[in-house]
Amino acid sequence: MSDVLLSLKGLTKAYPGVVANDQVSFDIGVGEVHALLGENGAGKSTLVKMIYGLVKPDSGMMELNGRAFAPAEPRAARADGIAMVFQHFSLFDALNVAENIALGMENPPKMRDLASRIKSVSENYGLPLDPFRTVGDLSAGERQRVEIIRCLLQDPKLLIMDEPTSVLTPQEVEILFQTLRKLKAEGTSILYISHKLEEIRSLCDFATILRLGQNVGACVPRDTSARDMAEMMVGTALKTPERAGRELGPVALSIRGLSVPAPSAFGTALKDVTLTVHKGEILGIGGVAGNGQDELLSVLSGEVLCAPGEVLLHGDAIGQMNPTKRRKLGVLAAPEERLGHAAAPDMSLTENALLTGSVRQGLETRGMIHWSRAKEFAEAVIAGFDVRTPGPGNAARALSGGNLQKFVIGREVLQDPDVLVVNQPTWGVDAAAAAAIRQSLLDLAAKGAAVICISQDLDELMEISDNFAALNEGRLSAPRSTQGLSVDEIGLMMGGAHGMEVAHV
Amino acid sequence: MDLSAINPVQLIAFLMVAATPVLLAAIGELIVEKSGVLNLGVEGMMITGAIAGFAVTVETGSPAVGFVAAAGAGALLSCLFVVLTQFALANQVASGLALTLFGLGLSALLGQSYVGVKPPTTPKVEIAGLSDLPVVGPILFNHDLMVYFGIALVAATWAVLKFTRTGLILRAVGENHDAAHALGYKVVRIRILAILFGGACAGLGGAYISLIRVPQWTEGMTAGVGWIALALVVFASWKPWRALLGAYLFGGVTVVQLNLQAAGVAIPVEYLAMSPYLITIVVLVILSADKSSAPAALGRVFHASR
Numbered sequence: 001m002s003d004v005l006l007s008l009k010g011l012t013k014a015y016p017g018v019v020a021n022d023q024v025s026f027d028i029g030v031g032e033v034h035a036l037l038g039e040n041g042a043g044k045s046t047l048v049k050m051i052y053g054l055v056k057p058d059s060g061m062m063e064l065n066g067r068a069f070a071p072a073e074p075r076a077a078r079a080d081g082i083a084m085v086f087q088h089f090s091l092f093d094a095l096n097v098a099e100n101i102a103l104g105m106e107n108p109p110k111m112r113d114l115a116s117r118i119k120s121v122s123e124n125y126g127l128p129l130d131p132f133r134t135v136g137d138l139s140a141g142e143r144q145r146v147e148i149i150r151c152l153l154q155d156p157k158l159l160i161m162d163e164p165t166s167v168l169t170p171q172e173v174e175i176l177f178q179t180l181r182k183l184k185a186e187g188t189s190i191l192y193i194s195h196k197l198e199e200i201r202s203l204c205d206f207a208t209i210l211r212l213g214q215n216v217g218a219c220v221p222r223d224t225s226a227r228d229m230a231e232m233m234v235g236t237a238l239k240t241p242e243r244a245g246r247e248l249g250p251v252a253l254s255i256r257g258l259s260v261p262a263p264s265a266f267g268t269a270l271k272d273v274t275l276t277v278h279k280g281e282i283l284g285i286g287g288v289a290g291n292g293q294d295e296l297l298s299v300l301s302g303e304v305l306c307a308p309g310e311v312l313l314h315g316d317a318i319g320q321m322n323p324t325k326r327r328k329l330g331v332l333a334a335p336e337e338r339l340g341h342a343a344a345p346d347m348s349l350t351e352n353a354l355l356t357g358s359v360r361q362g363l364e365t366r367g368m369i370h371w372s373r374a375k376e377f378a379e380a381v382i383a384g385f386d387v388r389t390p391g392p393g394n395a396a397r398a399l400s401g402g403n404l405q406k407f408v409i410g411r412e413v414l415q416d417p418d419v420l421v422v423n424q425p426t427w428g429v430d431a432a433a434a435a436a437i438r439q440s441l442l443d444l445a446a447k448g449a450a451v452i453c454i455s456q457d458l459d460e461l462m463e464i465s466d467n468f469a470a471l472n473e474g475r476l477s478a479p480r481s482t483q484g485l486s487v488d489e490i491g492l493m494m495g496g497a498h499g500m501e502v503a504h505v
Numbered sequence: 506m507d508l509s510a511i512n513p514v515q516l517i518a519f520l521m522v523a524a525t526p527v528l529l530a531a532i533g534e535l536i537v538e539k540s541g542v543l544n545l546g547v548e549g550m551m552i553t554g555a556i557a558g559f560a561v562t563v564e565t566g567s568p569a570v571g572f573v574a575a576a577g578a579g580a581l582l583s584c585l586f587v588v589l590t591q592f593a594l595a596n597q598v599a600s601g602l603a604l605t606l607f608g609l610g611l612s613a614l615l616g617q618s619y620v621g622v623k624p625p626t627t628p629k630v631e632i633a634g635l636s637d638l639p640v641v642g643p644i645l646f647n648h649d650l651m652v653y654f655g656i657a658l659v660a661a662t663w664a665v666l667k668f669t670r671t672g673l674i675l676r677a678v679g680e681n682h683d684a685a686h687a688l689g690y691k692v693v694r695i696r697i698l699a700i701l702f703g704g705a706c707a708g709l710g711g712a713y714i715s716l717i718r719v720p721q722w723t724e725g726m727t728a729g730v731g732w733i734a735l736a737l738v739v740f741a742s743w744k745p746w747r748a749l750l751g752a753y754l755f756g757g758v759t760v761v762q763l764n765l766q767a768a769g770v771a772i773p774v775e776y777l778a779m780s781p782y783l784i785t786i787v788v789l790v791i792l793s794a795d796k797s798s799a800p801a802a803l804g805r806v807f808h809a810s811r
Contacts, residue, residue, distance in 0.1 A: 054687065074689035090684035092677050093801060103677050104688050108670070 284465030524756025533706025545601025548731025549608020554708025579708020
């Protein structure tokens with residue numbers, strides 16, 4: 001364990017206007033699982049891209065097994081035993097598993113030999129895969145297996161994993177961890193990037209923490225609390241949202257036995273969905289992405305219409321009402337996709353504020369727009385939610401993801417909704433801003449609004465919601481109180497391990 | 506009206522000739538689109554190839570040199586598309602349309618002194634014994650080399666795409682250029698090569714019209730064949746053998762309607778003249794139900810920073 005495999009010395013990489021990595025140094029030992037921690041934009045991705053040869057450092061050097069290591073391209077890095085599993089899978093949907101794996105290899109054997117090797121390696125590590133299936137038909141967990149097997153076939157010395165668990169259910173995460181532990185036992189080093197602190201505590205031997213491109217500390221995750229690590233990442237004491245004891249009021253909105261066909265070839269059909277949300281309640285809806293989240297939001301917001309009686313607001317049928325009519329009644333929604341769905345990218349913040357706010361904020365009369373009032377409303381959102389932007393005249397596209405997310409959520413919250421539906425409210429937002437958004441949702445519920453929060457971040461749902469339900473292939477599980485709900489139970493509600501197997505160690 | 510004048514054997518033989526230009530252009534565009542690039546400039550590259558091939562053949566007296574020059578001219582014009590879309594990152598649809606307009610204008614300019622000139626004839630491949638066979642001989646063994654070249658190109662394209670690593674990388678680039686880049690493949694270089702290949706094929710197809718099918722030079726003589734080639738690629742769901750089938754359908758309807766015109770069928774000539782385009786497009790619409798087979802990165806601009 002004391003042998004150093006890869007040593008980084010003073011790596012620096014600057015992009016115009018931002019220093020992504022500033023004098024980063026650390027060592028990764030042989031057979032060590034090394035965590036790289038940091039907020040979004042802390043420079044984790046740039047750092048691993050330098051190790052993988054996708055980006056060249058401006059200064060500094062790396063040593064692999066004591067020799068200078070400066071890969072000019074991924075091919076060179078792979079030849080030296082560096083393998084990487086990407087955050088956004090670098091797979092080709094239309095090709096089959098074996099073809100995808102062949103593309104990531106230098107000298108792939110004949111297809112038939114490769115297929116049998118894939119079979120043997122995948123079974124050996126408990127990740128069974130059929131080499132001839134088309135990747136586009138695989139689940140997220142299976143696609144990740146393809147990436148891992150692609151790496152394993154090259155006998156890597158260092159396996160880099162960039163946010164590998166963000167698309168997995170808890171059971172699938174456990175299977176992945178068993179595979180990684182087996183690899184570690186065989187002497188493979190792993191550089192594990194994540195911001196899920198509990199995972200890092202259970203898996204990793206050592207952690208390096210990056211903040212704004214700089215190495216700000218290191219720790220042994222097993223001996224450090226998640227809270228301490230989070231504060232090292234953020235740099236300030238973290239304010240956890242406060243959750244006042246709430247009394248649930250009468251039913252605000254309910255859906256009864258709703259089935260909606262899939263809107264497109266790649267969509268998910270909703271099957272017999274039933275849910276109720278009370279005034280003052282936050283209902284958390286979890287599930288792996290692509291199991292009907294977007295479709296459920298569309299049905300609630302009015303983008304997709306259904307039979308009138310399938311969606312009830314205070315007992316009145318609203319299933320046939322369009323989004324504008326629903327807004328008038330107090331049903332607001334903030335969809336997941338910020339650029340293009342929740343906001344029009346090339347329009348100013350004022351215009352974007354007007355687009356959803358005009359009905360409830362009285363921003364137009366008989367088709368004529370009150371620009372000054374719209375601007376005031378946009379400014380109120382910017383001030384109230386700490387949106388960092390020069391002013392409301394800026395285009396939505398010009399804002400960073402986290403800032404636009406704050407604007408999108410704030411715009412709905414400030415309209416004083418009776419029912420608010422949000423999808424992935426803190427996706428891509430740093431910890432401090434995420435805490436502020438969660439607090440605003442809690443405050444809204446405390447004022448008596450009903451909130452439906454769809455999210456893939458289970459910690460977030462456990463933190464803010466009163467009741468939890470999970471979407472799995474378009475079906476919604478029966479809601480359970482979040483009090484005393486265990487991770488295992490949540491995982492089963494999300495569909496369990498999707499038939500995955502555990503490593504045969 | 507005298508339908509008995511139509512000889513089915515000649516009809517099939519002539520169908521293969523009529524289909525060759527559209528087939529060549531379509532196979533080139535198929536490769537281009539498989540790499541994830543949509544080049545709508547096929548018509549422009551064809552007509553440029555048509556005049557280049559015609560002019561060089563007339564000047565040198567050798568159709569072989571003419572065809573090589575046509576391929577070169579098509580590839581050269583496609584360089585313009587390369588500069589616009591791969592380096593300046595311009596919109597591919599607009600760039601392709603510009604290429605077509607530019608090609609049509611350029612060819613008209615270059616071709617001014619060649620109107621009414623008769624080119625040297627391209628020899629047919631005579632295979633002793635086989636060419637004289639009844640029925641089979643005229644259909645299969647009495648053609649010029651380019652007809653065989655077109656069919657061989659289809660077979661080669663199919664084999665390369667299906668069995669070779671080159672084909673696999675090409676498909677990967679067209680499927681997900683970001684992932685291909687992340688794995689270390691040179692996305693831009695691969696696309697440039699594909700675009701040049703497409704240009705060369707379109708040039709050959711154009712020269713086939715001006716040197717063999719018609720043989721003479723008139724302005725705008727490709728008459729929309731480039732557009733049909735583009736449609737064929739979609740209709741064929743990006744599969745080479747289906748492109749061959751589609752090209753023969755287009756060629757077949759063309760030949761039949763010409764024969765019907767000659768036989769004096771009581772249908773206005775305009776309807777007959779539009780029928781190959783109409784029928785091909787109708788079949789296209791019916792068969793293009795499986796849209797999923799389009800390369801996923803088709804028409805998307807690639808920039809390495811993202």
